[in-house]
Amino acid sequence: MLDIKFIRENKDLIKEGARKKHISFDVDELLAVDDKRRALLVSIEAKRATQNEYSEKIIKADTESKAKFVEEMKELKTVLQKEEEELKDVMKSWQMLMIHVPNIPDISVPEGESDVDNKEIRTWGEIPKLDFKAKDHIELMENLDMLDLERGAKTAGFRGYFLKNDGALLSFALWHFLLEHFMKKGGFTPMMVPSLIKRDALLGTGYLPQGEEDLYKTQDGDYLAGTGEAGAMAYHMDETLDRTKFPIKILAFSPCFRREAGSHGKDVKGLYRVHEFFKFEQVVLCEANHETSVALHEEINRNAEEMLEALKLPYRVVVNCGGDLGLGQVKKYDIEVWRPGHGTYGETHSASYFHDFQTRRLNIRYKDVDGKMKFAHSLNNTALAFPRILISIVENYQQADGTILVPEVLHSYMGKGVIKK
RNA sequence: GGAGAGAUGGAUGAGUGGUUUAAAUCAACGGUUUACUAAACCGUCGUCCCUUAAUUGGGACCGUGGGUUCAAAUCCCACUCUCUCCGCCA
Numbered sequence: 450m451l452d453i454k455f456i457r458e459n460k461d462l463i464k465e466g467a468r469k470k471h472i473s474f475d476v477d478e479l480l481a482v483d484d485k486r487r488a489l490l491v492s493i494e495a496k497r498a499t500q501n502e503y504s505e506k507i508i509k510a511d512t513e514s515k516a517k518f519v520e521e522m523k524e525l526k527t528v529l530q531k532e533e534e535e536l537k538d539v540m541k542s543w544q545m546l547m548i549h550v551p552n553i554p555d556i557s558v559p560e561g562e563s564d565v566d567n568k569e570i571r572t573w574g575e576i577p578k579l580d581f582k583a584k585d586h587i588e589l590m591e592n593l594d595m596l597d598l599e600r601g602a603k604t605a606g607f608r609g610y611f612l613k614n615d616g617a618l619l620s621f622a623l624w625h626f627l628l629e630h631f632m633k634k635g636g637f638t639p640m641m642v643p644s645l646i647k648r649d650a651l652l653g654t655g656y657l658p659q660g661e662e663d664l665y666k667t668q669d670g671d672y673l674a675g676t677g678e679a680g681a682m683a684y685h686m687d688e689t690l691d692r693t694k695f696p697i698k699i700l701a702f703s704p705c706f707r708r709e710a711g712s713h714g715k716d717v718k719g720l721y722r723v724h725e726f727f728k729f730e731q732v733v734l735c736e737a738n739h740e741t742s743v744a745l746h747e748e749i750n751r752n753a754e755e756m757l758e759a760l761k762l763p764y765r766v767v768v769n770c771g772g773d774l775g776l777g778q779v780k781k782y783d784i785e786v787w788r789p790g791h792g793t794y795g796e797t798h799s800a801s802y803f804h805d806f807q808t809r810r811l812n813i814r815y816k817d818v819d820g821k822m823k824f825a826h827s828l829n830n831t832a833l834a835f836p837r838i839l840i841s842i843v844e845n846y847q848q849a850d851g852t853i854l855v856p857e858v859l860h861s862y863m864g865k866g867v868i869k870k
Numbered sequence: 871g872g873a874g875a876g877a878u879g880g881a882u883g884a885g886u887g888g889u890u891u892a893a894a895u896c897a898a899c900g901g902u903u904u905a906c907u908a909a910a911c912c913g914u915c916g917u918c919c920c921u922u923a924a925u926u927g928g929g930a931c932c933g934u935g936g937g938u939u940c941a942a943a944u945c946c947c948a949c950u951c952u953c954u955c956c957g958c959c960a
Contacts, residue, residue: 507888
């Protein structure tokens with residue numbers, strides 16, 4: 450959500466932002482509703498002032514004028530009530546429009562319609578040249594009894610999976626490694642956050658109302674979050690934060706659930722796109738300052754790159770184009786890791802910053818040096834997502850004989866250097 | 871699942887229909903005094919919205935949402951959350 454005053458004064462910026470994001474939004478309609486809202490507000494508040502004035506008069510008046518005043522106030526009340534009803538309706542459409550106002554993308558965001566227009570900004574590592582035909586992760590993992598998709602489908606349905614033996618151990622090894630890496634780095638509060646959460650948390654982070662289709666919902670009206678970001682951000686909902694504690698960095702672990710509505714027929718095989726997975730997510734809150742947001746955005750993206758470099762996985766970073774940005778995102782980097790079995794890069798990380806778009810919705814504020822209340826800035830990035838990251842590991846570390854080498858940094862956690870039958 | 875109690879500003883806590891524009895105390899901040907510190911004294915001390923040249927004027931907010939009334943923190947209804955006890959339970 451953006452500040453209505455800002456929207457009023459920067460109508461053209463909003464229009465231009467929506468165009469760049471390929472989101473259709475009618476600013477003029479919002480401003481017309483806002484004019485109505487303000488006019489009603491002024492009128493209602495003037496009537497309430499009169500009411501307050503008469504309230505005092507009535508106490509002091511004699512019986513005769515008292516009856517007269519009460520009569521006058523009865524009349525005023527009918528008009529007031531009518532206007533209040535009207536305002537209620539206006540507020541409904543006002544709020545509906547307000548949560549659909551897209552945040553303005555950064556100048557450095559490239560033009561484009563979808564992910565094919567994203568721009569590569571750097572690559573790291575060498576794409577391995579194998580002297581044998583690369584297998585994909587499904588074949589590799591099933592051969593080594595690390596993965597069971599058939600029983601996954603039997604038990605959990607479409608996109609279901611079991612990780613077993615070294616598949617499970619490799620995941621746990623990665624969790625350990627990641628935790629140790631981030632704790633050594635310092636500054637992050639490790640958290641296990643709820644995935645079964647209330648609507649407010651998802652509305653506040655910007656996943657609702659647009660993402661309704663992609664979310665699982667319970668019979669109690671709660672939702673299953675698609676990312677730990679929602680729970681981690683909602684942690685500070687309706688709070689006034691201590692500015693001296695900034696930046697607040699959270700390393701959130703949670704199960705994640707996605708219906709993948711609209712992705713039917715896409716990545717239908719294997720572990721790339723599943724309904725249920727686990728993710729470590731970096732979530733950051735900082736002071737309301739563009740430069741600070743930008744610096745932290747680079748930092749949390751770098752954190753993810755460090756993990757991949759430690760695992761010696763070739764990757765590239767792309768800056769997402771306007772059409773591939775969410776409603777609230779100002780700028781986004783995706784990290785994509787090489788997958789020899791597919792011969793392509795596959796997205797594993799997504800780092801974005803929002804300015805105060807999320808914190809305004811979640812009401813997360815702090816008192817500035819000069820005593821003014823401000824909405825904090827927020828950012829987030831994947832730390833590591835499972836089982837998706839396993840794809841790149843097993844495919845990059847595969848050997849001609851079908852065995853898989855264990856990345857060196859994981860040896861101590863796995864208790865072995867090679868996965869074989 | 872059952873029974874009961876409760877929710878007021880940063881904290882404690884008064885307030886059961888109209889001089890409450892939410893008392894008081896503590897904390898915090900500024901000042902006076904002091905060689906310094908403390909004490910004492912004086913002052914400031916919420917958030918949001920509309921409006922204004924303005925720190926101008928007005929309005930809203932006592933868990934949330936409705937209702938009654940000329941007038942609601944106060945009365946009525948629903949809900950949420952917290953606490954205590956019982957039951958069930960990884």
